[in-house]
Amino acid sequence: MSELTGIFKQIEERNYSIDQCFLCGCQLNEENSTVEHVIPKWLQYEFNLWDQKITLLNGTLFPYKNLTIPCCFECNNIHLKPFEDKVKKAFENGFEGMCSLSEETLFYWLGKIYFGMMYRELFLNLDRADPEKGTITNPEYIDSFFSHFLFLQGIRGKHSFSNFFPASIYLFKTQKPQKIEDQWDFIDNHQTLFISIRMGDVGLMVHLQDCKATKNMEHHLDIHKEVDLHPLQFRELTAKILYKGLLMNRTPKFINTQTGDGPVETHLLPIQGFSSKPIFDDWDNDEYSYLMSFLTGIPLETCQPEKGKVYTWLVDENDEPIFIDVDDDQQNFRKN
Structure with missing residues (x-):
């Protein structure tokens, strides 16, 4: 055999x-x-x-x-x-x-x-x-x-x-809360073979089997590497990257x-196959707001102040990255 x-x-x-x-x-x-x-x-x-x-x-x-x-x-x-x-x-x-x-x-x-x-x-x-x-x-x-x-x-x-790699892997630098137990965070999603881990000053996310399809959004995320992320900001990024994977309409x-x-x-x-249809469905802020609310624990009415809009803790009104001190916890919101 x-x-x-x-x-x-x-x-x-x-x-x-x-x-x-x-x-x-x-x-x-x-x-x-x-x-x-x-x-x-x-x-x-x-x-x-x-x-x-x-x-x-x-x-x-x-x-x-x-x-x-x-x-x-x-x-x-x-x-x-x-x-x-x-x-x-x-x-x-x-x-x-x-x-x-x-x-x-x-x-x-x-x-x-x-x-x-x-x-x-x-x-x-x-x-x-x-x-x-x-x-x-x-x-x-x-x-x-x-x-x-x-x-x-x-x-x-x-x-x-x-000649290919099966996963999209993301790393971000995160802040360390004073309490040791709060320096750890773990999320997984079976539907998209996704894991998010925050451990100390390291934030890791991975789609284990998207064959790097979601990595086409990475250039949009580079701005968030300019600041050390607050745990809430890391959760928001987790929601964004997970949701992108959920929008993928092809199975490798x-x-x-x-x-x-x-x-x-x-x-x-x-991955494209014989179809000319994009491999990702359209982003829907209303749908995404539910996921962000679930992952951050923030009430839906805060995450989604009105139809088609979603709050963000990541950037200001000029799309510049926001630094939120983990020891200060001042929350900054902006509509997208």
Whole structure:
């Protein structure tokens, strides 16, 4: 059986057991069994998250320290650890250090966190009071993320991309609130394979599978790199970049090949396809206002003062970037 067939067979035959490695699918036993923390332990210690709780897909709160997934010794210590060590070392040098990381390193690091969140929810009841309602996610749901799981095999050296990169990654410098716990923020969205993380003075966002389609808006965002962002401003940018991904009306399509015993290689088909229709639907401020209100916690009537208008904390009336001191919290609003 060829390696290509072997990888697809592995993906197809996953049994989603707590006794199976989330990454390579091998059976776990006393000798090779470990757990992988979805949110790395060093990050949890850095921001006092160990005893804090995160909101899961079903709205329940779950301890960060228990957010673990089954992993074999080889995947954990030989394949995942090098990426973790690179990110940790870069983070120790703050924003500039994180900017020095390659897109590939950030993709695998963030991609594991994204997939790990969903995978952990395979083993958690949707309703703890009624276990018969099933788990938060299920194997069929995880299977719908086939391409992302295949891409993660690059962590093991079993996959590569042919002349394209699957993700749009954004980095912004952020201010640090005085309270350590307030220096951490996490948002994910399954519909667009999106993650937003604020950790200390680093703000990271990624569309994991838009194949850089949303990056065409990056030149509009460069102005926001001129100031260190307030947490509220970072949330607004999160809403903007997430919403842009939601407007994408194409689903990237791939062809997978293999040469000899090499890794599976993925080729991207033209995203535009045979249609002349733009790949993004039109921006709708009314629709966007709902998302911004949800992500910022600001009442909708503030975010959307009138139809077609939306408030912004990012720029003034001259479209110049606004600096909002995190220790001052004076809010500046402007209609767009």
